[in-house]
Amino acid sequence: MRDKYDIVIVGAGPAGSTTARFAAAAGASVLMLEKDRDIGIPVRCAEGASEAGLRAVLENIDERWIDNRISEVFFHSPGEKMVELKFKQVGYILNRKLFDYDLAQMAVRAGVEVLTKAYVFDLLREDDKIAGIRFSHMGKTFDVKSRLVVGADGVESRVGRWAGIKTRTKMGDIETCAQYTVHDLNLADNHLHLFFSSKIAPEGYLWIFPKGDGRANIGLGISGDAAAKKAPVSYLDEFMAERYPHASILNSVAGGVPCDRTLETIVLDGLMLVGDAAHQCNPITGGGIAPALIAGKIAGQVAGRAIAEGDVSAKSMQDYPRRWHKAEGRNHQIFYRLKNYIYKLTDDELEGIAEAALHVPVAKRSLVTLFRAALVKKPSLILDAVKVFT
Numbered sequence: 549m550r551d552k553y554d555i556v557i558v559g560a561g562p563a564g565s566t567t568a569r570f571a572a573a574a575g576a577s578v579l580m581l582e583k584d585r586d587i588g589i590p591v592r593c594a595e596g597a598s599e600a601g602l603r604a605v606l607e608n609i610d611e612r613w614i615d616n617r618i619s620e621v622f623f624h625s626p627g628e629k630m631v632e633l634k635f636k637q638v639g640y641i642l643n644r645k646l647f648d649y650d651l652a653q654m655a656v657r658a659g660v661e662v663l664t665k666a667y668v669f670d671l672l673r674e675d676d677k678i679a680g681i682r683f684s685h686m687g688k689t690f691d692v693k694s695r696l697v698v699g700a701d702g703v704e705s706r707v708g709r710w711a712g713i714k715t716r717t718k719m720g721d722i723e724t725c726a727q728y729t730v731h732d733l734n735l736a737d738n739h740l741h742l743f744f745s746s747k748i749a750p751e752g753y754l755w756i757f758p759k760g761d762g763r764a765n766i767g768l769g770i771s772g773d774a775a776a777k778k779a780p781v782s783y784l785d786e787f788m789a790e791r792y793p794h795a796s797i798l799n800s801v802a803g804g805v806p807c808d809r810t811l812e813t814i815v816l817d818g819l820m821l822v823g824d825a826a827h828q829c830n831p832i833t834g835g836g837i838a839p840a841l842i843a844g845k846i847a848g849q850v851a852g853r854a855i856a857e858g859d860v861s862a863k864s865m866q867d868y869p870r871r872w873h874k875a876e877g878r879n880h881q882i883f884y885r886l887k888n889y890i891y892k893l894t895d896d897e898l899e900g901i902a903e904a905a906l907h908v909p910v911a912k913r914s915l916v917t918l919f920r921a922a923l924v925k926k927p928s929l930i931l932d933a934v935k936v937f938t
């Protein structure tokens with residue numbers, strides 16, 4: 549490890565590894581630091597991603613990353629109506645341990661240096677400018693200088709805050725999650741199940757994502773406001789006790805997802821934020837893998853160019869937020885409006901939507917037909933739904 553790089557990246561999740569890879573490919577010297585011992589572990593994710601989302605960035609999709617393929621989703625209403633919807637594209641349940649590890653390896657192949665067990669705890673400044681990071685590794689403290697620091701440090705991100713960016717989110721916009729990976733379930737392998745009900749997952753939803761061979765990720769995300777009244781894991785335990793009392797729990801996870809719009813500021817002089825750290829998750833689904841890849845590719849390309857041109861000012865890196873908003877960020881604003889409406893629906897309203905959707909033949913059902921039924925009382929949002937789902 550040197551004491552100076554063009555770019556230091558904090559966090560080796562999908563956002564960090566992808567930014568690192570594209571910046572290095574553009575000729576920058578890059579160091580990526582990860583606080584955990586292993587890249588990809590622990591997995592705090594239900595591991596669902598669409599093929600199209602991955603293909604937006606990854607040229608090849610390795611079969612080893614795919615635990616299972618999904619072709620249909622069943623929406624469950626509070627009164628147990630089941631609305632079936634066939635996917636237009638293939639959905640994957642990934643093996644994120646392998647996926648995240650391989651993304652980091654792609655970065656290494658592009659020339660990135662990686663260090664794990666490296667906990668970044670401060671920014672360095674010179675003449676009031678961001679000039680690198682300070683981290684601890686095996687009980688020692690190290691300073692590394694860089695022209696650019698990238699905060700890809702996930703939902704618990706602190707890099708942005710250290711730099712003075714307002715990163716606060718309303719409690720209600722942090723989906724608080726609990727999940728078990730379970731074994732011995734008798735489930736169709738190619739179907740997702742999503743449950744909407746104030747009793748099961750208030751202001752959120754519960755998911756069953758089958759991983760094949762009788763395994764599944766069963767979890768739920770509820771708004772921070774709802775979680776303040778009752779812990780997500782209590783809702784999950786009640787669901788498990790009622791539906792799968794004999795399932796073996798192989799792994800349990802707790803975590804948050806910033807289901808908000810992208811932060812207003814994601815670049816400063818000498819600094820970028822990417823992925824969950826920049827609140828780039830899809831606010832309605834909480835899906836952040838594909839957005840992290842898409843943002844990471846753009847950020848890496850812009851960072852690489854900024855280094856090559858010798859100008860890492862916020863002004864010269866505006867291409868990153870501009871391209872991000874064109875690619876995803878603007879849609880996320882729409883998803884955010886839809887989320888605020890959908891997650892506040894009462895159980896009776898949800899029941900009515902399921903009833904209406906069941907009148908549409910399965911072959912003609914789409915997310916737009918579902919949202920049309922959901923938004924009858926809010927027609928101004930129907931156009932929004934059409935924009936993002938067609």
Ligand SMILES: Cc1cc2nc3c(=O)[nH]c(=O)nc-3n(C[C@H](O)[C@H](O)[C@H](O)COP(=O)(O)OP(=O)(O)OC[C@H]3O[C@@H](n4cnc5c(N)ncnc54)[C@H](O)[C@@H]3O)c2cc1C
Pocket residue numbers: 558559560561562563564581582583584588592593594595596597666667668669700701702703704705725726727767801802803804805822823824825829834835836837838840
């Ligand atoms: C329960 C749950 C289920 C989810 N399910 C899905 C799903 O099915 N599909 C989907 O698309 N998304 C899902 N998500 C969201 C998804 O996991 C994230 O959006 C995605 O991982 C974001 O990638 P990232 O690289 O920005 O952050 P992360 O993957 O969180 O990576 C950040 C990395 O930074 C490291 N780090 C943090 N601080 C420091 C520090 N100070 N120094 C060094 N390293 C640091 C962390 O250890 C971590 O490895 C889920 C999230 C949760 C909590």
